Amino acid sequence: MFKEKGQFTYPYPRPSVTTDCVIFGYDGKDLKVLLVERGIEPFKGMWALPGGFLQMDETAIQGAKRELLEETGLKDAYIEQFHTFSAVNRDPRGRVITIAHLALVKISEVKGGDDAARAGWFNLDKVPQLAFDHDMILREAEKALREKIHFEPVGFELLPEVFTMPQLQNLYESILGVRFDRRNFSSKMLHLGILEATGDRPAGTSSRIPILYRFNKDRYDIFKSKGFRLEF
Amino acid sequence: MFKEKGQFTYPYPRPSVTTDCVIFGYDGKDLKVLLVERGIEPFKGMWALPGGFLQMDETAIQGAKRELLEETGLKDAYIEQFHTFSAVNRDPRGRVITIAHLALVKISEVKGGDDAARAGWFNLDKVPQLAFDHDMILREAEKALREKIHFEPVGFELLPEVFTMPQLQNLYESILGVRFDRRNFSSKMLHLGILEATGDRPAGTSSRIPILYRFNKDRYDIFKSKGFRLEF
DNA sequence: TCAAAAGTGTTCGCTATACACCCATGG
């Protein structure tokens, strides 16, 4: 490496800017977060959120999507910025601010990342100590997700195309940390009119075989444009 | 100015980072935003949001508070980060990302800024075209404020220490763009138990002289810690 | 055959909403 140091000069000092991604997934039972093991210093060998330096020709969301693609192979997952972290000493390499993003993916669609780095899904209550201030970023992301799901149907981003009512309920309970009554949850969801049964209801009227549903985004958009607010 | 150019050198290019402040105030009738007239290029002479470059030894919120102090003389107003804007060409000087903040101030406590720059309060429907992408930032700030006030009693940050019920209602209506029934608004607010009458209810039982209230933050914190959610 | 999982409907209480009248003041 003979790349010259000091190629880029400015009249005033500038911080580095990175994007980080908190990628949530749901395995049918627990809410999980995708972490990568750092291959280089600082914090080599520790687990961290996927992230990297912002390129000069990309926006923050583009940078975050690039990270997401590298780690999961996914191009079109739900992703949004939720907070920018700027503590002066959050990175031992110097002044680095990070624009943190929240991504929701269908875990079954995730392929192993391009990166050689080891990556893994962690239960939220089994996350090891993380590099940098990523513990705090993760906690803030959980909070942002909880607030988000109260009013927007983002839960469906975490589920397969078709899913059962108990799965959906379990997901909501995992994220919000509360328990709902089965009957109330079900009827509330169904009365919203944003779910459609797949119709595949074979043989026997009912039993232990749950009904499969699909989220209908068109109906949700209509619902929302009428001024109704989803609330859970 | 003989300050050398190129004093600060890095192996990779870095964006500049600024903080901007959307400062809202309420004059008893309309919701207003504080703008400053730019004294230098680019966009010299245009109105813009107060803001400036992030210093290397301050966090984003500290930078935003510094801007707020410079423009209003206020140290302790409500302020929070709401979004980071990173479009590649948002600033003609080069790559500049800005961490945008939302501040709520009591307009009566605002002193003219230190800066020589002209500053002024604008009705939200009479804002001129702004410099950079500040039109968009302002629109996003309005949205963030609306979403915030739905569930947090931030409205009180905009009102004087004591205020009347009609004032409070008018503020909510201004921000949310809806009309409430006087009786319902009043009883909902009072039943929340987060307001206290100042007790200064002179002479005649009642009349055109409105009752003065004060926001009781302690009661609100108790209310919230019990898991209740404010909603408007 | 028994436990576990899934489906379904009713009642009750609270809260949001709609709505009308009285009083005092200032013009």
Place this chain on the structure above:
DNA sequence: CCATGGGTGTATAGCGAACACTTTTGA
């Protein structure tokens, strides 16, 4: 004296919360 602004209470409807029973399958 009348228009305006402010205070207060009641009736209804809809929604959230609590709750029990039946069916089927797998152990």
